[in-house]
Amino acid sequence: MTALAETPPRPAREGPGGRLSDALWRRPRVLLALLLGPPLLWLGVVYLGSLFALLAQSFFSIDEFSGRIDRTLTLRTYGELLRPANLDIIWRTVAMAAAVTVASVAIAFPIAYYAARYARGRWKAVFYLGIMLPLWSSYLVKVYAWKLILAKEGIVGWGFESVGLGWLLNAFLAVPGIGGNSLSVSPTGTFLVFVYVWLPFMILPIQAALERVPPSLVEAAGDLGATPAQTFRTVLWPLALPGVVAGSIFTFSLTLGDYIIPQIIGTSARFIGLAVYQYQGTAGNIPLAAAFAVVPILIMGVYLYVARRMGAFDAL
Amino acid sequence: MNPAVSFRGVSRHFGEVRAVDGVDLDIAEGEFFAMLGPSGSGKTTCLRLIAGFETPTAGDIRLFGESVAGLPPYRRAVNTVFQDYALFPHLSVVDNVAYGLMIAGVPKAERRRRAEEALAMMALPGYGSRRPSELSGGQRQRVALARALVNRPRVLLLDEPLGALDLKLREQMQDELKALQRKVGITFVFVTHDQGEALSMADRVAVFNEGRIQQVGTPAEVYGRPRTRFVADFVGSSNVLPPALTALFGGPPKWASLRPEALRLRPPEGAPIIGTVQGARYLGASTRLVVDLGTGPAPEDRADIAVLLPGGEPVPQPGARVGLTWEPAALHVMGAA
Amino acid sequence: MNPAVSFRGVSRHFGEVRAVDGVDLDIAEGEFFAMLGPSGSGKTTCLRLIAGFETPTAGDIRLFGESVAGLPPYRRAVNTVFQDYALFPHLSVVDNVAYGLMIAGVPKAERRRRAEEALAMMALPGYGSRRPSELSGGQRQRVALARALVNRPRVLLLDEPLGALDLKLREQMQDELKALQRKVGITFVFVTHDQGEALSMADRVAVFNEGRIQQVGTPAEVYGRPRTRFVADFVGSSNVLPPALTALFGGPPKWASLRPEALRLRPPEGAPIIGTVQGARYLGASTRLVVDLGTGPAPEDRADIAVLLPGGEPVPQPGARVGLTWEPAALHVMGAA
C-alpha cells in the first residue's frame, strides 16, 4: 500500500462554481448575508412592515357617520378603546385566556407526563400521533363538532338526559356568570371549546420540557426523602415550567386572537378577536380595530419577554 | 453485628434480560465497597435495588438486618450520588444540598447552616449561591456528595461518580473520596467499570459479569489471585495463559494468570523460555513489550505474552530474541474456568 | 526537503480568547506527530488551521513549502479524521469511503475498487454496504481512516480519534494506527489529551498549553527532560520539586522534576532523605506511596513526594518512617520556569 503515499495533485475545481465557492469561503459574511437576506426581507419587510402599518393605522380616526378613515394622526381612537364597553371586552378576553391556560395545563400535564416518562415503543407513537392528529386536524371541524356536542339538542344534553342527570346540567346552567340557556350559549361552552382546541399546543411543549428532565432527578428527589407529591412540587413542576410557559404562549395568544369560536359558541359578548374582526370587517372601523389589535400585541410582548427570561423559547 | 447491606439470592430480570441474577452479598458497616464490572454487567441495577428504585424479582435485600421489601426510596436511610450527579438545575447549590433537609422539615436557618457546613467540608465554601450549571465537573461531584452526606445516611451509594471527570481531576477526587470515607466512617458502595479505580480505593471489591458476582475480595486478592479467567482478564492487564502455556511456565496444565510485571528479560542463552519481541509501547514510567513465544510463523502458533519493563531498562528492538524469567509465585493457577 | 507542515508565528484569536497564540512548528514529512495538551489548549484549533477550517489571525502556514493562505479546505492535500468520525449517515460505508474520489471525478468502477481496497486494508472487507450507524465505534473509526486515506493525502490529521472508544479497544486501535502509519508512510498529525497515548504512539510530541507550545521533542525527551513545570506535571505523574527540595535531593536550587519510579525505599537509618508515609494507592502492578518529607506538622512545612513501589515489594503502613534513595541522573533540573 505504498501507493497511498504517492500524491497526485488535487484535481482543480475550476469553473464559476468553484471560484464562487472560493470567494464565499474567503468571505463568510457574504454567505451569511445570502442565507439570511431572503427570510429577513420577507419577515422583516412584509411581516414587520405590516405590523407597523397596522400600528400606524391605530393613530388614524374614523368619521363616525360615513365610516371613512381620516388619516391625520390622533390619539382619539385610543380614547375610544378605553371606553368601559371596550375595557370589558379586554378584561373578559384576558380572563378567559387565563382560565383556558390554567385548565389546559391541568389537563395537559398528565398526558405530557405519561407520554414523556412512561410511554415506550408503540405507546410512544400512539401518544405522539394522538396529540399531533387533533393538533393538526381542521380547526373549523373541531369547533363545529363542539357546536354539535353542546347544542341544546346535542350530545351533552342527550347524554345527561339519558342517564337521568338532566337536572344537574340545568342546575349548572342556571349558575349566573358561567351558565346560560344551553352549553353552547354559555361562557362555559366558549371556555370548553377554547380548552379543547388549544390543548395540544399545551401538551407538546410540556412534554418536550419533561423529556429534558433526566429521570435521575426524579429518583434523586425520592432518594433524598421526597414523596411523589413533594417530588412533583419541588422538582418536576419547576423544571416543566418553561414548557408550561411556552404552551401558555400559544393558549394565551390564540385565545386573545380568536374570533370564530366566540362567534359560534357563546353568549354574543365580544372578545378581543371578535371585536377586532367586527370593527375591521363589519364596522369598517380600521383605526379602532388596529388599536384593539395593539392590546394583544402588548400583552404578548410582555408575555414573550417574561417567557424568554424563563427560557421557554427552547421549549417552543 | 448485622451487615449494612445483605443480598440473598437477589435477582432482577427485565423480561429476557437477567440484569442481576442470583446475587449473594454482604457489605459490612463502615466498609468502602466497590462493584466492578464491564458495561451491562448489572452493577447499576444492584445499586438501584439497594436504593429502592428497582424491586427484586426474586430474593431478599436487607439493610442493617431489616428487610426493605416494599419500602419506597424515600423511606430508606440510604443516599445516592448519581453518575450524572442529578443536581437540581433550578436550585442553587446550597438549596440542592439542603433539599433533603427541607423535605425532612428542618427549619430554614438550621438547614442552611448544615448545608454550608457540608459545602465547607467539601472545600466548596462560598459556592452556595451558584447554579449547578456554573460549576465544573469536579465541583458538581462534590456538591452531589455534600447533598447526599448532609442527610447522614447509613449507606452511601455512588454510581460511577468519577466517570465524567478527566484523568487528573479523577485521581484527585479518588484521593478525596477515600479520605472522606475514612472521616465520616459510613458505608460506601461504589460502582465503577475502571479496575484501577476499584483497586486503589476499595476495602473490598466485587467483580460482576452478566448479572453475577465472579469474585469478592480485597483488591490484592482480586488482582493477585483471580478466581476466574474473566476476573484475571478484567482486573488489570494480565496475561491469561491457556493450559499449554501454563505448563511451559512450570505450572499444572490449567488456565493461569501471570502479571506482566512479574516477568523479567534476560539474554536468550540458557533462558528457560525464549521469544521474539513483537512490539513495544512506551508508557513513560515503563515500557510494555509484546513477546511471541510461538514455535512457528503461522498465526495459530503464535502465543503473545506481555512483559513490563521498568523505566530505564534498555528496550529491545522488534524482532530481537529475548529470554524470560519470572517469579514462580506470581503464576496463579485458577480454580474455576 | 521542506517540512510537511510549518507554522511561523501563527495565532488564531477568537475575540478575547487566544486559542492559538504565536506558534512556530515544523512537522517533517513521514513523521507521526502528536499534539498533546489539556482541554482548551488549542490543539484542535491548530489542526483546523492546517485543514483550512480556520484562518489564522496572524502568521503564516505552509504545507510542503507553499503558503496555504486563502486556500479553502477542498484545495488542500490534507485529510482529516474527525473526533466523532463525521461519517455521512446517509451513505453506505463504501460510498463514504469513495466520497472524495467521487468528488474528484474518478469513474464509478474505479472508485468502488479503490474504496473496497481501502476497506480491506482496514480489515473491514464486506462491510461496504452497511450504514455507519450499523457499525461499532472501532469499526467507524476505521471507516473514517479509510475515507481519509483513500484520497492519498500528503498529511493526515487525526483529532482525538480514539477519545470515544473504551479502554481495551483503544489500546488495540493505538497499535493498529501506529502500524498503519508505518505502512503508508505519510505524515500523521495526531491530537490527544492523553499523555499515555501520545508517548506510546508518536515520533515527536508537542505539548500545548494555553495556545502556546511548551515543548517539542521525542516522547522520551518530553517525559524524561521536561522543559517546564507544566510539561513535567502534565506528561506522566511526575514529582515537581521546588528549588528548596531540589537542593535537598542534591541539585541546584532550581525547579526540577523527579519521576516516582526513580525513587526507592530503604530503611530510614542512615538514608540521605527520610520521610513519613502519608498514604498508599494500590495500582495492581505497583503501589503509589505518598511520602511527606516535611520538617513539621504545620501544613506549610509539608512536602509530599510520590514513590512508585513495584508490585511485590512490601507496602509500609501510613505513618511509617522510611528512607529514600534515587538515581541522581533521574533528577531533571528545568531550565525554564
Next chain:
Amino acid sequence: QMTEIGEGEGALSIVAWAGYVERGETDPAFDWVTEFEEKTGCMVTVKTANTSDEMVALMNEGGFDLVTASGDASLRLIAGERVQPINTDLIPSWDQIDPRLQDAPWYTVDGVHYGVPYMWGPNVLMYNTEVFQEPPTSWNVVFEEQQLPDGQSNAGRVQAYDGPIHIADAAQYLMHHQPELGITSPYELNEEQYNAALELLRGQRQLVGRYWHDAFIQIDDFKNEGVVASGSWPFQVNLLKAGGAPVASTIPEEGATGWADTTMLHVDSEHPNCAYMWFEHQLSSNLQSDLAVWFGANPSVPAACTDGRGMLTPEICTQNGFDDFDKIRFWQTPVADCSQGEDACVPYYRWVSDYIGVIGGR
C-alpha cells in the same frame, strides 16, 4: 353620472342581504340571477352581509358594484361618497316604482337619486307555534321576563338582533308603553329616551342567550337551541316553515321597524353598464315578484303583486303588509341633528359602542 349604457362588462358583484340574490341554489324555484346572466352576459357574484354596518364597511373597502343598502346605511354611503348618483333616464322601468318610494328620503338627497328601490318589509316577531297557541300580541315577550303560555319562563328562549339598530326596536316598544318619554321616532332619541331604551335592553340581555346576526344561524337556533321567540325577518319565517318547523310570525300591537332597501352603485364601480342592466332587471323581471314571495316582503314595483310575472299574488301582498307602509318605521341612521333640534339626539356611533356594551353585560 352615466349618460348612456354601453356594452356589458361581463361581471357584476353585489353586496346583499342573505336571501336577496338567489340563483336557485337554496330552492331551485327561486332564481332571478340565471336569467339575467344569460340575457346580459354579466356574471353575478354575491357577498352576503349581515348588518348594515358590514355593508358600509364592504363598500368603503371597495371592489363591489352594487349594494342593497337599508335606510340606516344608505345615507351614510351617500355622505361618504361611496355611491354615485343614478341617471333614472337610463332605466326604462323607473316609472313603475311605487310612488311611495320614488323620492324616498333615504336615498334621495337634494332631488338626486342615489339608487333604485329594491324591496321593503317589516321586522316581524317570529314565534314557536307550539309554545304560543295564539300569536303574541306584544313585543314584551322578547323584552320582559315572563311566563310563556307553555308555563316556562322566556329567559334563555328569546333572541334579539345583534346590530345597534335594535335599539330602535326598544325605543319603539317604549314609545307605546312609556308615552311620557315623548319618543316621536325610534331613530331620534334624546339622551333620556336613549337611556331608557338601553335600560330596557339591559333587561333583555338577561333573557337572551345569544344574539342573532345571521339569518341562518337564527334558523339553526330555532331548530336546535330551543329559541321560541325573536324579532326576525320574514325570510327566516318562510324558510323555517318550508322546513316544517312550527313557527309563525306576527306584527304585534306596538308596530314594527322595517327596512326599505335600495340598490346603490359604487362610485368606483368597474361594471357600471352591467349595473344599469341590473337596475332594469330588478324592476322589470320576475325578481320583484319572486323575491317578495321568497323573502316575505313587499315589492317596490306595485304591479308585481298583480301582473303574474312571478309567483306573487295580491293576497300575498296584503299578507306581507303591502298596505301597512305607513305603519312601519323604516331603518334610518340616527344622527345628532334631528327633529328635536341640532345636536339633540344621540348619534349612531354611540349606538354602536353602547350596544356592544349592553351585549357585554354592561
Next chain:
Amino acid sequence: MRSEAPLWLKVAAGAGLLFLHLPILLIFVYAFSTEDSSFTWPPPGLTLRWFGAAWERPDIWAALGLSLRVAAISTVVALVLGTLCAAAVARTRFFGREVVSLLVVLPIALPGIITGISLRSAFNLADIPFSFWTIVLGHATFCIVVVYNNAVARFRRVSGNLIEASMDLGATYWQTLRFVILPNIATALLAGGMLAFALSFDEVIVTTFTAGQQQTLPIWMLEELVRPRERPVTNVVAMVVVLVTFLPILGAYYLTRGTDTVAGSGK
C-alpha cells in the same frame, strides 16, 4: 426509569386523549346521518348519500382547488425561506441571531388575527388588490416557522463536522450542498413541508383577511357552518379535510421518527 405508571396517571392521560379525539369522531358519524338539518343525537339513520352530494358541488371543488394551490405555493416559499433561515441560525454565530429566531416565531406567537389584519391594512395602504398571491403571502409568513423548526433541529443534529468533512474531502460549497447537506436534511424538510402544507390547508383566521372574495376550503366551511345549505355535505367535507390533513402528519411523523424533532410542535 420505573416502567409502570401509577393508575391515576394512566386514567388521566387516557381520558385526556379521549377528550381530544371523540369530538372529531363525532363529525365522522354525522357525515353519515340521514338527518339533514338538526343536530339530533343519536342520528336517526345512516346513509352514504351525502358523499355523492358533496361530489357534485362545484363550489367545493373550486374551493378545494384554490386551497391546494395556495398550500402548495406557500409550502414552497416557506421551505426556501425557512431552510435559509435555519441554515444561517444553525451554522453561524452572529449578532442578532436571537432576534432572527424571535422574528420567525412571531407570526405564530402573536394571534393570527393580528397577522391577518396587519397584512390587510398593509395591502390597503399599498393599494394591493386581493389575489391568490395575497393569500400566499399570509400563509407563507406563518408557515416559515414550521419548516424552520424542523430544519433547525436537523441542522443541529447534522453535526457541523459533516460539512467540514465533505470540504475536507475536496467538495466545494455546492458539492457539499448537493451531496451532504440536502440528503441529510431532506426528510426534515419534507416533514416541515408537509406540516406547512397541512397548516396552510387548514388556515382560516389569517385567510379571511387576505382572501378578499376568494374562497379557500376552510373559508367555504366557515361560510357553510354559519350559513348551511346542506349541513351533512359540510360534515362530509369536514371529514375529508380531516383525513386529508392526517396524511401529511403521519408522513411527517414517520420521516422524523426517532430524531430530536417533535414534528409540528409549534404549529
